C-alpha cells in the first residue's frame with residue numbers, strides 16, 4: 001500500500017522525532033520539568049557546527065562530535081547554573097527559569113552571531129542518495145535511521161545494564177526513595193541533562209542537515225514536536241516518548257501523503273486536531289508509564 | 298546508637314513534630330506507636346534525611362546527622378523500609394535489590410548478598426526477573442525489607458511493615474522482625490499493630506500529636522494506651 005521510499009521517509013522522520021521527544025522526557029521524568037530551553041540546545045549544536053565550519057578543514061565527523069559535545073556541555077551547565085539553585089522552589093519557579101534560559105540562549109545567539117540565518121556546511125554524503133530497486137533513497141534518511149537506532153540501543157543498554165541507568169529509571173519513578181538508597185540527587189539530575197544534551201546535539205545535526213542553515217529561533221519547531229510526540233505517547237515513560245515520536249513521524253507522513261496539494265498547509269492543524277482527540281480520549285497518552293507525579297524538592 | 302533530641306519538624310507551616318526525643322541503643326528493638334497523624338512516619342523520614350528538623354538534633358554514633366542529605370545518611374548505616382513500601386514498580390526485583398546495594402559497589406559481594414536474600418526470601422528468588430509492580434502486597438513488603446538489608450545497615454527503620462497484609466503474612470513479618478533482631482540488627486519499628494508489637498519489644502515510645510506521650514517498657518505503654526482508649530472511647534492503633 002505504501003511505497004518503499006514513503007516508508008523510509010516516514011521512518012526517518014519518526015526516528016528523528018523519537019530522539020527529540022526522548023531528550024525532553026528524560027529530564028521531565030526526573031524533575032517533572034518541561035524544559036523550554038530544550039530547543040535551544042539544538043540551536044547551540046547548530047551554531048557550534050556553523051562556527052566550526054569556519055575553521056580550517058576539520059573532518060566533518062570531528063566537527064559533528066564537537067558540536068554534540070558542546071550541546072551536552074550546555075545542557076549540563078544550564079542545570080548547574082540555572083536549574084539547581086531553584087530546584088527546591090516551586091514548579092512555577094523552575095518553569096520560569098527554563099523560559100529564561102531559553103530566551104537567554106536565543107539572545108546570546110543574536111548577539112554573538114546574528115538574527116539572520118547562517119548556512120551550515122554538510123558533507124556531500126548528506127545530500128546524495130542510493131538507488132534501491134527503482135526508487136531513490138536519500139542518504140540523509142538512512143543516516144537518521146541508522147544513527148537513531150544505534151543511539152536508542154546504546155541508551156537502552158545504559159538504562160538497563162548499568163547501575164547508573166537503573167538509578168535513573170528509579171529516580172524517575174520515586175526520586176526521594178532513590179536518594180534514601182544512596183543515589184546522589186545531583187548526580188542523577190546531571191546525568192539526565194547530559195543525556196538530554198546528547199540527544200539534542202545529535203538531533204541538531206540532522207535537523208540542520210535538512211534545512212541547511214541555523215537561526216536563533218530554530219529550536220522552536222523541535223520543541224513543539226517534542227510536546228506533540230509526548231502527548232501522543234505519554235509523558236510518563238521513556239518508551240512512551242519514543243513510541244510517540246515514531247507515531248508522530250508516521251502520522252505526519254501519512255497526512256502529507258494523502259492530503260491534496262492545496263490542503264497541505266493545513267497538515268499541522270490536522271495534526272494538532274489528532275492530538276486534541278488523543279488528549280480527550282487518552283489524556284495520559286497511549287503509553288501509560290509508571291512514573292509517579294512526585295517532584296524533586 | 299541513635300539519639301533524636303528534641304526535634305521540631307514542619308511541613309511548610311504545619312508543625313508535625315513539636316518535641317520528639319528518642320533513643321535507640323545498639324542491638325535494641327524499639328517500637329514507635331501512636332494514632333494516625335501522631336508523627337511516626339515524619340520521625341522516621343526526618344532521621345532518613347528527607348526532612349530537616351527546625352530545632353533539635355539527631356545524633357548517630359555520636360555525630361550529628363541532622364543536616365546530612367538522604368544519600369549521606371544511608372552511607373552512615375541507616376536504612377529505611379518506608380511507609381507504603383516504595384517499591385520501584387517498573388524495575389525488576391533484581392534491579393530493586395541492586396539499588397538497595399547502591400552504596401556497596403562490589404559485584405561479587407552483591408552476588409553473595411543476592412544469594413543470601415533469596416535464601417531468606419525464597420519468593421523473591423522466584424520473582425527475580427519480574428517487575429516490582431507485579432508483586433503482591435506481601436511480596437512487595439518482603440522486597441522492601443530485602444532492599445533495605447542490601448545496604449548492610451547498622452540501624453534498620455521500618456514503617457508499618459505489616460500494614461495491609463493478610464493475617465498469615467502479618468505473622469511472617471513479625472517473625473522476620475524478631476529474627477533480624479535476634480541476629481543482632483538494631484531496629485526502630487513503627488507499627489499500628491500495638492498488641493503484637495508490645496509483645497516483641499522491650500522498649501517503646503507512644504507518640505501523640507507530635508510529642509512523646511509515654512516511653513518505657515511494654516507494660517508502661519499498655520497502661521497509657523488503655524487510659525487513652527478510655528478518654529477517646531476508642532483504641533489507639
Ligand SMILES: Nc1ncnc2c1ncn2[C@@H]1O[C@H](COP(=O)(O)OP(=O)(O)OP(=O)(O)O)[C@@H](O)[C@H]1O
Nearest residue numbers: 308311312313331332333334335336337338339340
Ligand atoms: N506531606 C505532608 N504535608 C503536610 N502535612 C503532612 C505531610 N505528611 C504528614 N503531614 C502531617 O504531619 C502529621 C504527622 O503525620 P505522619 O505521617 O508522621 O503521621 P503517622 O504517625 O505516620 O500517621 P499514620 O499512622 O497515619 O501513618 C499529620 O498531622 C499529618 O497530617
Ligand SMILES: [Mg+2]
Nearest residue numbers: 337338339380
Ligand atoms: Mg505513618
